[in-house]
Amino acid sequence: MKDEKQELLMEKIVSLAKRRGFVFQGSEIYGGLAGTWDYGPRGVALKNNIKNLWWRMFVESRDDMYAVDAAILMNEKVWKASGHTGAGFTDPVVICNKCKNRFRGDNVKFKKDDDGKISERVWICEKCGTENDFETKQFNLMFETKVGAEGTIKSYLRPETAQGIFVNFKNIVDSMNPKLPFGIAQIGKAFRNEIAPRDFVFRTREFEQMEIEYFVKEDTWEDHFNEWLGRMYSWMEAIGLQKKDIHELDVPESDRAHYSKKTVDFEFDFPFGRKELYGLAYRTDFDLKNHTEHSGESLTYFDNEAKEHLTPHVIEPTFGVDRTVLAVLTSAYTEDELGGSVSADSGEPKEKRVYLAFKPSIAPVKAAVFPLLKNKPELVAKAREVYTELKKHVPQVMFDDNGNVGKRYRRQDEIGTPVTIVADFQTLDDDTVTMRDRDTGEQERLSINEAISKIKDASMLG
Numbered sequence: 001m002k003d004e005k006q007e008l009l010m011e012k013i014v015s016l017a018k019r020r021g022f023v024f025q026g027s028e029i030y031g032g033l034a035g036t037w038d039y040g041p042r043g044v045a046l047k048n049n050i051k052n053l054w055w056r057m058f059v060e061s062r063d064d065m066y067a068v069d070a071a072i073l074m075n076e077k078v079w080k081a082s083g084h085t086g087a088g089f090t091d092p093v094v095i096c097n098k099c100k101n102r103f104r105g106d107n108v109k110f111k112k113d114d115d116g117k118i119s120e121r122v123w124i125c126e127k128c129g130t131e132n133d134f135e136t137k138q139f140n141l142m143f144e145t146k147v148g149a150e151g152t153i154k155s156y157l158r159p160e161t162a163q164g165i166f167v168n169f170k171n172i173v174d175s176m177n178p179k180l181p182f183g184i185a186q187i188g189k190a191f192r193n194e195i196a197p198r199d200f201v202f203r204t205r206e207f208e209q210m211e212i213e214y215f216v217k218e219d220t221w222e223d224h225f226n227e228w229l230g231r232m233y234s235w236m237e238a239i240g241l242q243k244k245d246i247h248e249l250d251v252p253e254s255d256r257a258h259y260s261k262k263t264v265d266f267e268f269d270f271p272f273g274r275k276e277l278y279g280l281a282y283r284t285d286f287d288l289k290n291h292t293e294h295s296g297e298s299l300t301y302f303d304n305e306a307k308e309h310l311t312p313h314v315i316e317p318t319f320g321v322d323r324t325v326l327a328v329l330t331s332a333y334t335e336d337e338l339g340g341s342v343s344a345d346s347g348e349p350k351e352k353r354v355y356l357a358f359k360p361s362i363a364p365v366k367a368a369v370f371p372l373l374k375n376k377p378e379l380v381a382k383a384r385e386v387y388t389e390l391k392k393h394v395p396q397v398m399f400d401d402n403g404n405v406g407k408r409y410r411r412q413d414e415i416g417t418p419v420t421i422v423a424d425f426q427t428l429d430d431d432t433v434t435m436r437d438r439d440t441g442e443q444e445r446l447s448i449n450e451a452i453s454k455i456k457d458a459s460m461l462g
Protein backbone atom coordinates (compact mmCIF):
# COMPACT_ATOMS: atom_id res chain seq x y z
CA MET A 1 0.00 0.00 0.00
CA LYS A 2 1.27 3.47 -0.85
CA ASP A 3 2.06 5.69 2.05
CA GLU A 4 1.15 9.32 1.30
CA LYS A 5 3.71 10.71 3.71
CA GLN A 6 6.44 8.68 2.08
CA GLU A 7 5.28 9.67 -1.40
CA LEU A 8 5.45 13.29 -0.33
CA LEU A 9 8.93 12.74 1.07
CA MET A 10 10.04 11.38 -2.29
CA GLU A 11 8.60 14.44 -4.04
CA LYS A 12 10.40 16.71 -1.61
CA ILE A 13 13.72 14.93 -2.17
CA VAL A 14 13.38 15.08 -5.96
CA SER A 15 12.44 18.74 -5.81
CA LEU A 16 15.29 19.66 -3.47
CA ALA A 17 17.72 17.67 -5.62
CA LYS A 18 16.73 19.76 -8.62
CA ARG A 19 16.44 23.11 -6.85
CA ARG A 20 19.85 22.82 -5.24
CA GLY A 21 21.80 21.39 -8.16
CA PHE A 22 22.10 17.72 -7.17
CA VAL A 23 20.19 15.82 -9.86
CA PHE A 24 18.34 16.91 -13.01
CA GLN A 25 16.20 14.96 -15.43
CA GLY A 26 18.31 13.70 -18.37
CA SER A 27 17.82 15.68 -21.64
CA GLU A 28 15.26 17.77 -19.77
CA ILE A 29 14.83 20.56 -22.34
CA TYR A 30 13.77 17.93 -24.89
CA GLY A 31 11.22 16.38 -22.59
CA GLY A 32 13.69 13.94 -21.02
CA LEU A 33 14.72 10.39 -21.80
CA ALA A 34 13.18 7.75 -19.55
CA GLY A 35 15.61 6.18 -17.13
CA THR A 36 18.33 8.82 -17.42
CA TRP A 37 19.35 11.47 -14.89
CA ASP A 38 22.09 14.11 -14.94
CA TYR A 39 24.05 15.09 -11.86
CA GLY A 40 24.65 18.79 -11.19
CA PRO A 41 27.48 20.39 -9.20
CA ARG A 42 26.29 19.27 -5.75
CA GLY A 43 25.40 15.81 -7.01
CA VAL A 44 28.78 15.36 -8.67
CA ALA A 45 30.53 16.37 -5.44
CA LEU A 46 28.35 14.03 -3.36
CA LYS A 47 28.89 11.15 -5.78
CA ASN A 48 32.65 11.77 -5.95
CA ASN A 49 32.88 11.88 -2.17
CA ILE A 50 30.99 8.59 -1.94
CA LYS A 51 33.21 6.96 -4.56
CA ASN A 52 36.40 8.33 -3.00
CA LEU A 53 35.38 7.14 0.45
CA TRP A 54 34.58 3.68 -0.95
CA TRP A 55 37.90 3.62 -2.80
CA ARG A 56 39.78 4.62 0.32
CA MET A 57 38.00 2.05 2.48
CA PHE A 58 38.04 -0.94 0.16
CA VAL A 59 41.06 -0.40 -2.07
CA GLU A 60 43.67 2.05 -0.76
CA SER A 61 43.53 1.05 2.90
CA ARG A 62 44.06 -2.63 2.04
CA ASP A 63 47.05 -4.58 0.76
CA ASP A 64 45.06 -7.27 -1.01
CA MET A 65 43.12 -5.14 -3.49
CA TYR A 66 43.95 -4.35 -7.13
CA ALA A 67 42.23 -1.74 -9.24
CA VAL A 68 41.08 -1.92 -12.84
CA ASP A 69 39.25 0.48 -15.11
CA ALA A 70 38.06 -1.71 -17.96
CA ALA A 71 36.49 -0.60 -21.23
CA ILE A 72 32.70 -0.38 -21.33
CA LEU A 73 32.64 -1.94 -24.79
CA MET A 74 33.84 -5.53 -24.73
CA ASN A 75 34.20 -8.40 -27.14
CA GLU A 76 30.80 -9.96 -27.77
CA LYS A 77 32.12 -13.34 -26.64
CA VAL A 78 32.49 -12.05 -23.08
CA TRP A 79 28.71 -11.92 -22.74
CA LYS A 80 28.22 -15.38 -24.20
CA ALA A 81 30.69 -16.79 -21.68
CA SER A 82 29.11 -14.94 -18.77
CA GLY A 83 25.62 -16.09 -19.71
CA HIS A 84 24.29 -12.59 -20.30
CA THR A 85 23.26 -13.09 -23.93
CA GLY A 86 21.29 -16.21 -23.05
CA ALA A 87 18.38 -16.59 -20.67
CA GLY A 88 20.53 -15.49 -17.74
CA PHE A 89 20.00 -11.78 -18.14
CA THR A 90 16.38 -11.39 -19.11
CA ASP A 91 13.40 -9.99 -17.29
CA PRO A 92 9.89 -11.18 -17.99
CA VAL A 93 7.84 -8.55 -19.78
CA VAL A 94 4.05 -8.44 -20.03
CA ILE A 95 2.71 -6.68 -23.14
CA CYS A 96 -0.91 -5.50 -23.26
CA ASN A 97 -2.38 -6.61 -26.59
CA LYS A 98 -4.67 -3.58 -26.70
CA CYS A 99 -2.52 -0.57 -25.80
CA LYS A 100 0.85 -2.30 -26.42
CA ASN A 101 2.30 -0.95 -23.15
CA ARG A 102 4.98 -3.10 -21.54
CA PHE A 103 5.28 -3.94 -17.86
CA ARG A 104 7.85 -5.78 -15.77
CA GLY A 105 6.54 -9.31 -15.42
CA ASP A 106 7.51 -9.60 -11.77
CA ASN A 107 5.62 -6.44 -10.96
CA VAL A 108 2.24 -6.78 -12.68
CA LYS A 109 -1.15 -6.05 -11.18
CA PHE A 110 -3.86 -8.65 -10.80
CA LYS A 111 -7.56 -7.94 -10.52
CA LYS A 112 -8.77 -7.67 -6.95
CA ASP A 113 -12.13 -8.32 -5.27
CA ASP A 114 -14.00 -5.58 -3.48
CA ASP A 115 -12.24 -6.59 -0.26
CA GLY A 116 -8.86 -6.11 -1.97
CA LYS A 117 -7.94 -9.82 -2.26
CA ILE A 118 -6.76 -11.38 -5.48
CA SER A 119 -9.48 -13.93 -6.17
CA GLU A 120 -8.55 -15.07 -9.64
CA ARG A 121 -5.36 -14.34 -11.50
CA VAL A 122 -6.92 -11.98 -13.97
CA TRP A 123 -4.29 -9.60 -15.24
CA ILE A 124 -5.47 -6.04 -15.61
CA CYS A 125 -3.56 -3.48 -17.68
CA GLU A 126 -2.41 -0.57 -15.53
CA LYS A 127 -2.62 1.82 -18.47
CA CYS A 128 -5.86 0.97 -20.33
CA GLY A 129 -7.71 -1.40 -17.97
CA THR A 130 -7.93 -4.26 -20.48
CA GLU A 131 -8.38 -7.59 -18.71
CA ASN A 132 -6.43 -10.73 -19.49
CA ASP A 133 -5.46 -9.85 -23.05
CA PHE A 134 -1.68 -9.95 -23.03
CA GLU A 135 1.40 -11.82 -24.06
CA THR A 136 4.57 -12.43 -22.08
CA LYS A 137 8.10 -12.42 -23.36
CA GLN A 138 11.60 -12.69 -21.96
CA PHE A 139 13.36 -9.40 -22.54
CA ASN A 140 17.15 -9.12 -22.60
CA LEU A 141 18.27 -6.04 -20.71
CA MET A 142 21.52 -5.45 -22.60
CA PHE A 143 21.91 -2.48 -24.93
CA GLU A 144 23.28 -3.72 -28.22
CA THR A 145 25.52 -1.58 -30.38
CA LYS A 146 27.67 -1.88 -33.50
CA VAL A 147 31.41 -1.21 -33.59
CA GLY A 148 33.43 0.10 -36.55
CA ALA A 149 32.64 1.91 -39.80
CA GLU A 150 31.13 -1.18 -41.40
CA GLY A 151 28.99 -1.73 -38.36
CA THR A 152 29.55 -5.47 -38.56
CA ILE A 153 31.01 -6.03 -35.12
CA LYS A 154 28.36 -6.51 -32.49
CA SER A 155 28.98 -5.26 -29.00
CA TYR A 156 27.03 -4.32 -25.90
CA LEU A 157 27.15 -1.56 -23.35
CA ARG A 158 28.23 -3.58 -20.33
CA PRO A 159 25.34 -4.40 -17.97
CA GLU A 160 27.70 -4.90 -15.01
CA THR A 161 31.27 -3.94 -14.26
CA ALA A 162 32.09 -7.44 -13.00
CA GLN A 163 33.02 -8.95 -16.38
CA GLY A 164 35.62 -6.24 -16.96
CA ILE A 165 37.25 -7.61 -13.81
CA PHE A 166 37.07 -11.31 -14.76
CA VAL A 167 38.59 -10.78 -18.20
CA ASN A 168 41.53 -9.01 -16.52
CA PHE A 169 42.10 -11.73 -13.93
CA LYS A 170 45.08 -13.16 -15.82
CA ASN A 171 46.57 -9.70 -16.42
CA ILE A 172 46.44 -8.90 -12.72
CA VAL A 173 47.88 -12.28 -11.72
CA ASP A 174 50.71 -12.00 -14.27
CA SER A 175 51.57 -8.35 -13.66
CA MET A 176 51.03 -8.02 -9.92
CA ASN A 177 51.68 -11.50 -8.49
CA PRO A 178 48.91 -11.23 -5.91
CA LYS A 179 48.60 -13.75 -3.10
CA LEU A 180 45.29 -15.51 -2.64
CA PRO A 181 42.92 -14.29 -1.24
CA PHE A 182 42.88 -11.02 -3.13
CA GLY A 183 40.36 -8.73 -4.74
CA ILE A 184 40.01 -6.72 -7.92
CA ALA A 185 37.96 -3.55 -7.61
CA GLN A 186 36.36 -1.28 -10.14
CA ILE A 187 34.06 1.71 -10.22
CA GLY A 188 32.30 2.39 -13.48
CA LYS A 189 29.19 2.80 -15.53
CA ALA A 190 26.79 -0.01 -16.33
CA PHE A 191 23.77 0.02 -18.62
CA ARG A 192 20.53 -1.93 -18.54
CA ASN A 193 17.55 -1.41 -20.76
CA GLU A 194 15.20 -1.64 -17.78
CA ILE A 195 11.60 -2.35 -18.74
CA ALA A 196 10.25 0.08 -16.20
CA PRO A 197 12.82 2.61 -14.97
CA ARG A 198 11.37 4.40 -11.98
CA ASP A 199 11.76 5.90 -8.55
CA PHE A 200 14.20 8.66 -9.43
CA VAL A 201 17.80 7.38 -9.52
CA PHE A 202 16.82 4.02 -8.00
CA ARG A 203 16.16 2.22 -11.27
CA THR A 204 17.80 3.87 -14.24
CA ARG A 205 19.06 2.69 -17.60
CA GLU A 206 22.54 4.09 -17.07
CA PHE A 207 24.09 3.88 -13.62
CA GLU A 208 27.33 3.42 -11.78
CA GLN A 209 28.57 0.45 -9.80
CA MET A 210 31.34 -0.02 -7.28
CA GLU A 211 32.26 -3.68 -7.42
CA ILE A 212 34.80 -6.08 -6.01
CA GLU A 213 35.50 -9.62 -7.11
CA TYR A 214 37.25 -11.22 -4.17
CA PHE A 215 39.10 -14.40 -5.13
CA VAL A 216 39.38 -17.10 -2.49
CA LYS A 217 40.03 -20.81 -2.10
CA GLU A 218 36.81 -22.76 -2.43
CA ASP A 219 36.80 -24.21 1.09
CA THR A 220 37.07 -20.73 2.65
CA TRP A 221 34.21 -19.04 0.80
CA GLU A 222 31.81 -19.00 3.74
CA ASP A 223 34.24 -17.23 6.06
CA HIS A 224 35.01 -14.62 3.43
CA PHE A 225 31.33 -14.17 2.67
CA ASN A 226 30.65 -13.42 6.34
CA GLU A 227 33.60 -11.05 6.57
CA TRP A 228 32.30 -9.10 3.59
CA LEU A 229 28.84 -8.92 5.18
CA GLY A 230 30.46 -7.17 8.13
CA ARG A 231 32.46 -4.83 5.92
CA MET A 232 29.36 -3.82 4.01
CA TYR A 233 27.68 -2.85 7.29
CA SER A 234 30.73 -0.77 8.23
CA TRP A 235 30.46 1.00 4.89
CA MET A 236 26.79 1.77 5.37
CA GLU A 237 27.52 3.15 8.80
CA ALA A 238 30.35 5.28 7.39
CA ILE A 239 28.00 7.01 4.95
CA GLY A 240 25.41 7.67 7.62
CA LEU A 241 22.77 5.02 6.92
CA GLN A 242 20.99 3.77 10.00
CA LYS A 243 20.86 0.10 10.87
CA LYS A 244 17.11 0.23 11.42
CA ASP A 245 16.62 1.09 7.73
CA ILE A 246 18.75 -1.80 6.46
CA HIS A 247 17.46 -5.35 6.11
CA GLU A 248 19.26 -8.49 4.99
CA LEU A 249 17.45 -10.73 2.55
CA ASP A 250 18.82 -14.21 1.96
CA VAL A 251 17.76 -14.50 -1.67
CA PRO A 252 16.02 -17.84 -2.39
CA GLU A 253 17.51 -19.95 -5.16
CA SER A 254 14.64 -19.27 -7.56
CA ASP A 255 15.36 -15.50 -7.43
CA ARG A 256 19.14 -15.66 -7.53
CA ALA A 257 21.20 -14.60 -10.55
CA HIS A 258 22.27 -17.48 -12.76
CA TYR A 259 25.84 -17.45 -11.42
CA SER A 260 25.11 -17.34 -7.71
CA LYS A 261 25.09 -20.09 -5.07
CA LYS A 262 24.28 -17.67 -2.28
CA THR A 263 23.18 -14.06 -2.35
CA VAL A 264 22.34 -11.68 0.44
CA ASP A 265 20.63 -8.48 -0.62
CA PHE A 266 20.89 -5.46 1.60
CA GLU A 267 17.48 -3.86 1.36
CA PHE A 268 16.90 -0.29 2.40
CA ASP A 269 13.70 1.47 3.47
CA PHE A 270 13.38 3.89 0.57
CA PRO A 271 10.36 6.24 0.59
CA PHE A 272 8.72 4.00 -2.03
CA GLY A 273 9.29 0.79 -0.08
CA ARG A 274 11.91 -1.70 1.01
CA LYS A 275 14.14 -2.33 -1.99
CA GLU A 276 17.59 -3.67 -2.86
CA LEU A 277 20.40 -1.27 -2.17
CA TYR A 278 23.42 -3.59 -2.43
CA GLY A 279 24.14 -7.26 -2.96
CA LEU A 280 26.67 -9.79 -1.78
CA ALA A 281 26.98 -12.89 -3.93
CA TYR A 282 28.99 -16.09 -3.91
CA ARG A 283 29.67 -16.48 -7.64
CA THR A 284 31.62 -19.74 -7.18
CA ASP A 285 34.12 -20.30 -10.02
CA PHE A 286 31.36 -19.80 -12.58
CA ASP A 287 32.91 -16.83 -14.37
CA LEU A 288 36.57 -17.89 -14.43
CA LYS A 289 35.62 -21.39 -15.56
CA ASN A 290 33.37 -20.10 -18.34
CA HIS A 291 35.91 -17.56 -19.58
CA THR A 292 38.55 -20.30 -19.60
CA GLU A 293 36.29 -22.47 -21.68
CA HIS A 294 35.24 -19.74 -24.14
CA SER A 295 38.57 -17.92 -24.51
CA GLY A 296 40.91 -20.90 -24.38
CA GLU A 297 43.08 -19.01 -21.86
CA SER A 298 43.73 -20.76 -18.59
CA LEU A 299 42.42 -18.54 -15.80
CA THR A 300 43.94 -20.33 -12.88
CA TYR A 301 46.13 -19.41 -9.95
CA PHE A 302 49.24 -21.29 -8.93
CA ASP A 303 49.05 -22.11 -5.26
CA ASN A 304 52.64 -22.17 -4.03
CA GLU A 305 51.84 -24.06 -0.85
CA ALA A 306 49.90 -26.88 -2.45
CA LYS A 307 52.00 -26.66 -5.62
CA GLU A 308 48.97 -26.85 -7.82
CA HIS A 309 46.92 -24.75 -10.19
CA LEU A 310 43.45 -23.95 -8.93
CA THR A 311 40.51 -21.89 -10.10
CA PRO A 312 39.66 -19.44 -7.34
CA HIS A 313 36.08 -18.97 -6.15
CA VAL A 314 34.58 -15.53 -5.96
CA ILE A 315 32.78 -13.43 -3.39
CA GLU A 316 31.25 -10.34 -4.97
CA PRO A 317 30.17 -7.33 -2.91
CA THR A 318 28.39 -4.91 -5.24
CA PHE A 319 27.32 -1.35 -4.54
CA GLY A 320 25.20 0.87 -6.79
CA VAL A 321 26.45 4.45 -6.66
CA ASP A 322 23.12 6.03 -7.62
CA ARG A 323 21.16 3.95 -5.11
CA THR A 324 23.72 5.02 -2.51
CA VAL A 325 23.05 8.67 -3.41
CA LEU A 326 19.32 8.11 -2.98
CA ALA A 327 19.69 6.20 0.31
CA VAL A 328 21.97 8.92 1.65
CA LEU A 329 19.56 11.68 0.56
CA THR A 330 16.63 9.81 2.15
CA SER A 331 18.48 9.30 5.43
CA ALA A 332 19.80 12.85 5.54
CA TYR A 333 16.55 14.67 4.69
CA THR A 334 15.33 16.40 7.86
CA GLU A 335 12.71 19.00 8.62
CA ASP A 336 12.74 20.84 11.91
CA GLU A 337 12.30 24.18 13.56
CA LEU A 338 15.35 25.83 14.97
CA GLY A 339 14.74 26.66 18.62
CA GLY A 340 15.95 29.34 20.99
CA SER A 341 19.58 28.37 20.78
CA VAL A 342 20.19 30.92 18.07
CA SER A 343 21.69 34.14 19.38
CA ALA A 344 19.91 37.39 18.68
CA ASP A 345 22.69 38.92 16.61
CA SER A 346 23.21 35.89 14.38
CA GLY A 347 20.63 37.12 11.92
CA GLU A 348 19.11 33.65 11.82
CA PRO A 349 15.30 33.56 11.78
CA LYS A 350 13.44 31.03 13.90
CA GLU A 351 11.41 29.12 11.38
CA LYS A 352 10.79 25.76 9.84
CA ARG A 353 13.68 24.59 7.79
CA VAL A 354 14.91 21.66 5.75
CA TYR A 355 18.41 20.34 6.06
CA LEU A 356 20.41 17.40 4.81
CA ALA A 357 22.23 15.80 7.72
CA PHE A 358 25.11 14.46 5.62
CA LYS A 359 28.18 13.09 7.33
CA PRO A 360 30.95 15.68 6.78
CA SER A 361 33.03 13.10 4.86
CA ILE A 362 30.44 12.93 2.06
CA ALA A 363 28.89 16.42 2.26
CA PRO A 364 29.35 18.21 -1.10
CA VAL A 365 30.34 21.41 0.68
CA LYS A 366 32.27 20.99 3.93
CA ALA A 367 31.92 24.57 5.12
CA ALA A 368 30.66 27.94 3.92
CA VAL A 369 32.13 31.29 4.84
CA PHE A 370 30.02 34.47 5.07
CA PRO A 371 30.57 38.08 6.03
CA LEU A 372 27.97 39.05 8.64
CA LEU A 373 26.88 41.99 6.46
CA LYS A 374 27.38 42.19 2.75
CA ASN A 375 27.42 45.99 2.58
CA LYS A 376 30.49 46.37 4.80
CA PRO A 377 33.52 46.01 2.49
CA GLU A 378 35.91 45.38 5.40
CA LEU A 379 33.77 42.41 6.55
CA VAL A 380 33.50 41.03 3.02
CA ALA A 381 37.27 41.33 2.58
CA LYS A 382 37.94 39.60 5.90
CA ALA A 383 35.49 36.79 5.10
CA ARG A 384 37.23 36.32 1.73
CA GLU A 385 40.57 36.11 3.48
CA VAL A 386 39.23 33.39 5.82
CA TYR A 387 37.69 31.58 2.85
CA THR A 388 40.93 31.67 0.83
CA GLU A 389 42.92 30.28 3.75
CA LEU A 390 40.34 27.55 4.46
CA LYS A 391 40.19 26.52 0.80
CA LYS A 392 43.93 25.80 0.84
CA HIS A 393 43.26 23.07 3.41
CA VAL A 394 39.75 21.92 2.45
CA PRO A 395 38.90 22.41 -1.24
CA GLN A 396 35.16 21.70 -0.95
CA VAL A 397 34.18 25.00 0.66
CA MET A 398 32.26 28.02 -0.57
CA PHE A 399 31.95 31.72 -0.06
CA ASP A 400 28.51 33.29 0.06
CA ASP A 401 27.48 36.90 0.52
CA ASN A 402 24.17 36.74 -1.33
CA GLY A 403 21.07 37.96 0.48
CA ASN A 404 20.93 38.15 4.26
CA VAL A 405 22.66 35.77 6.64
CA GLY A 406 19.41 33.94 7.46
CA LYS A 407 18.85 33.08 3.81
CA ARG A 408 22.45 31.95 3.42
CA TYR A 409 22.08 29.59 6.38
CA ARG A 410 18.95 28.07 4.84
CA ARG A 411 20.73 27.52 1.53
CA GLN A 412 23.64 25.79 3.23
CA ASP A 413 21.27 23.69 5.36
CA GLU A 414 19.52 22.50 2.23
CA ILE A 415 22.72 21.29 0.62
CA GLY A 416 23.87 19.72 3.87
CA THR A 417 26.90 21.90 4.66
CA PRO A 418 27.96 20.75 8.15
CA VAL A 419 29.24 24.13 9.40
CA THR A 420 29.17 27.79 8.47
CA ILE A 421 31.76 30.37 9.43
CA VAL A 422 30.81 34.02 9.85
CA ALA A 423 33.31 36.86 9.86
CA ASP A 424 31.93 39.73 11.96
CA PHE A 425 33.29 42.95 13.51
CA GLN A 426 35.11 41.06 16.22
CA THR A 427 36.96 39.07 13.53
CA LEU A 428 38.56 42.32 12.39
CA ASP A 429 39.94 42.83 15.92
CA ASP A 430 41.03 39.41 17.07
CA ASP A 431 40.90 36.93 14.17
CA THR A 432 38.12 34.87 15.72
CA VAL A 433 35.02 33.75 13.83
CA THR A 434 31.72 32.17 14.74
CA MET A 435 31.15 28.60 13.63
CA ARG A 436 27.55 27.42 13.37
CA ASP A 437 26.58 23.77 13.52
CA ARG A 438 24.08 22.74 10.83
CA ASP A 439 22.09 20.30 12.97
CA THR A 440 21.72 22.26 16.20
CA GLY A 441 22.11 25.83 14.94
CA GLU A 442 24.46 26.38 17.86
CA GLN A 443 27.40 28.69 17.45
CA GLU A 444 30.81 28.85 19.02
CA ARG A 445 33.51 31.46 18.72
CA LEU A 446 36.97 30.25 17.90
CA SER A 447 40.14 31.36 16.20
CA ILE A 448 40.37 31.10 12.42
CA ASN A 449 43.07 28.44 12.75
CA GLU A 450 41.00 26.36 15.18
CA ALA A 451 38.02 26.58 12.83
CA ILE A 452 40.12 25.42 9.89
CA SER A 453 41.58 22.44 11.72
CA LYS A 454 38.15 21.40 13.03
CA ILE A 455 36.68 21.47 9.52
CA LYS A 456 39.67 19.62 8.14
CA ASP A 457 39.48 16.86 10.76
CA ALA A 458 35.74 16.39 10.38
CA SER A 459 35.89 16.24 6.58
CA MET A 460 38.64 13.64 6.38
CA LEU A 461 37.59 10.67 4.36
CA GLY A 462 36.94 7.68 6.66
Ligand code: ATP
Residues within 6 Å of the ligand: 160, 192, 194, 201, 202, 203, 204, 205, 206, 207, 208, 209, 276, 277, 278, 279, 318, 319, 320, 321, 322, 323
Ligand atom coordinates in the same frame (compact mmCIF):
# COMPACT_ATOMS: atom_id res chain seq x y z
P1 ATP B 1 17.22 -5.22 -9.17
O1 ATP B 1 16.75 -6.58 -8.68
O2 ATP B 1 16.78 -4.06 -8.31
O3 ATP B 1 17.00 -5.02 -10.64
P2 ATP B 1 19.73 -6.47 -9.45
O4 ATP B 1 19.67 -7.55 -8.42
O5 ATP B 1 19.51 -6.82 -10.86
O6 ATP B 1 18.81 -5.25 -9.01
P3 ATP B 1 22.57 -6.42 -9.47
O7 ATP B 1 22.68 -7.09 -10.76
O8 ATP B 1 22.89 -7.17 -8.22
O9 ATP B 1 21.13 -5.74 -9.32
O10 ATP B 1 23.41 -5.07 -9.55
C1 ATP B 1 24.28 -4.65 -8.52
C2 ATP B 1 23.89 -3.31 -7.95
O11 ATP B 1 23.78 -2.34 -8.99
C3 ATP B 1 22.53 -3.29 -7.27
O12 ATP B 1 22.64 -3.73 -5.93
C4 ATP B 1 22.15 -1.83 -7.37
O13 ATP B 1 22.75 -1.09 -6.33
C5 ATP B 1 22.75 -1.42 -8.69
N1 ATP B 1 21.75 -1.42 -9.77
C6 ATP B 1 21.32 -2.49 -10.47
N2 ATP B 1 20.43 -2.13 -11.40
C7 ATP B 1 20.29 -0.79 -11.29
C8 ATP B 1 19.52 0.18 -12.01
N3 ATP B 1 18.73 -0.16 -13.02
N4 ATP B 1 19.63 1.48 -11.64
C9 ATP B 1 20.45 1.84 -10.62
N5 ATP B 1 21.20 0.97 -9.92
C10 ATP B 1 21.14 -0.33 -10.25
